[in-house]
Amino acid sequence: MGNATELVVICPGQGAQAIGMGRAWAEASAEARAVFDTADAALGDQLGAPISSLCFEGPEETLSRTDVSQPALYVAGVACWRGLAATLGFAEGEAPLAAAAGLSLGEYTALHVAGAMSFEDGLRLVTLRGRAMQDAATAAPSGMVALIGVDEAQAQAIVDEARQGGVLVCANFNAPGQVVISGDAEACDRAESVAKGNKVRATRLAVAGAFHSPLMQPAADRLGEALASTTIEPPRCPVWSNVTAEPHEADAGSIRVRLAEQLTSPVRWAACFGAMGSRFANAAFHEVAPGKTLSGMARRIDKSIAVASHDGPEL
Numbered sequence: 001m002g003n004a005t006e007l008v009v010i011c012p013g014q015g016a017q018a019i020g021m022g023r024a025w026a027e028a029s030a031e032a033r034a035v036f037d038t039a040d041a042a043l044g045d046q047l048g049a050p051i052s053s054l055c056f057e058g059p060e061e062t063l064s065r066t067d068v069s070q071p072a073l074y075v076a077g078v079a080c081w082r083g084l085a086a087t088l089g090f091a092e093g094e095a096p097l098a099a100a101a102g103l104s105l106g107e108y109t110a111l112h113v114a115g116a117m118s119f120e121d122g123l124r125l126v127t128l129r130g131r132a133m134q135d136a137a138t139a140a141p142s143g144m145v146a147l148i149g150v151d152e153a154q155a156q157a158i159v160d161e162a163r164q165g166g167v168l169v170c171a172n173f174n175a176p177g178q179v180v181i182s183g184d185a186e187a188c189d190r191a192e193s194v195a196k197g198n199k200v201r202a203t204r205l206a207v208a209g210a211f212h213s214p215l216m217q218p219a220a221d222r223l224g225e226a227l228a229s230t231t232i233e234p235p236r237c238p239v240w241s242n243v244t245a246e247p248h249e250a251d252a253g254s255i256r257v258r259l260a261e262q263l264t265s266p267v268r269w270a271a272c273f274g275a276m277g278s279r280f281a282n283a284a285f286h287e288v289a290p291g292k293t294l295s296g297m298a299r300r301i302d303k304s305i306a307v308a309s310h311d312g313p314e315l
Contacts, residue, residue, distance in 0.1 A: 103174075114235035144207050
C-alpha cells in the first residue's frame with residue numbers, strides 16, 4: 001500500500017473481546033504499548049486488575065463483563081490503530097483517513113481515531129458507559145435474541161407479536177439476514193417461541209441485558225451527563241453514526257446527543273458500512289483489533305469491499 005491510499009477504519013464492539021487481544025501489538029509496537037501504559041495508569045485497579053492484564057490474560061469471565069469489555073475493546077482498538085498507523089509510516093494524526101465507523105462501543109474508538117476526542121476522554125466515557133449499562137441490565141432482567149435469515153420487516157413482525165405489553169424492540173441491524181432484538185426477559189422468551197413458530201432461527205445472546213432498548217435509558221442519562229462535560233472536536237474525516245446511519249455532524253452538541261441516543265436506539269451497522277462501501281470503494285478498509293467480526297459482516301453487506309483485519313502487526 002502506498003502512503004497516498006485513503007483509509008477507512010472500522011472498529012468492533014462488544015462481543016469481539018478475546019483473551020490476548022492487543023498483546024501482539026503491544027509486544028511489537030512502542031506506539032501500541034504506550035496506549036496500554038496510558039490506560040493502565042488512568043484506570044489503575046478500578047476494574048480489579050490493570051486493563052493490559054485483563055486484555056492479555058483474562059480471565060474470560062471477567063473480560064466478558066460489560067463494565068470490563070467496553071474499556072478493554074476501546075484500548076485494544078486504539079493500540080492496534082496506533083501500531084498500524086506507525087507500521088504504514090504515519091505519525092499520530094497524519095494517516096489519510098477517508099472515513100471511520102464503529103459498531104456500538106466501537107463508535108468511540110472511531111471518534112478518537114478521527115480526532116474528535118482525546119484517548120483519555122474516550123477511555124473515561126467508555127468506562128462509565130460500560131458500568132452504567134451493566135447497572136441498567138442488573139436493575140431489569142432482560143436480554144437480546146439474534147434472528148437469523150430475516151429482514152427488518154420480518155423481525156419487526158416477530159417483535160410486535162411477542163411484545164404483549166412488555167419491552168421488545170429491534171436493536172441491531174448488523175448484516176442482511178441478521179437482526180438482533182432486545183427487551184425484557186419474558187418478552188425475549190416469547191420472541192423465541194414466536195420465531196420458532198415462524199420457522200425462524202433464534203439464538204439468545206450471552207449479554208448482560210437489553211442493550212439498545214428503552215431499558216437502557218438510565219444508562220443513557222448517566223452517559224449524557226458525562227458527555228456534557230467532555231471536549232469534542234469536529235472529526236477530521238466523516239464518522240458514521242450508528243443511530244442515523246449517516247456521518248456525524250461537526251457540531252459537538254450533535255455528537256453528544258447521538259452518542260447518548262445510541263444506548264436506546266437500534267444500531268444500523270449494515271446501512272453504515274453499505275454507505276461507506278459505496279462512497280469510498282477505492283479506499284483501503286481496515287478493521288482494528290480484536291478479531292474479524294466486522295470483516296465477516298462486510299462480506300454479507302458488500303462482497304466487493306475487502307476488509308483487512310489486524311489482530312497482530314502482520315500486514
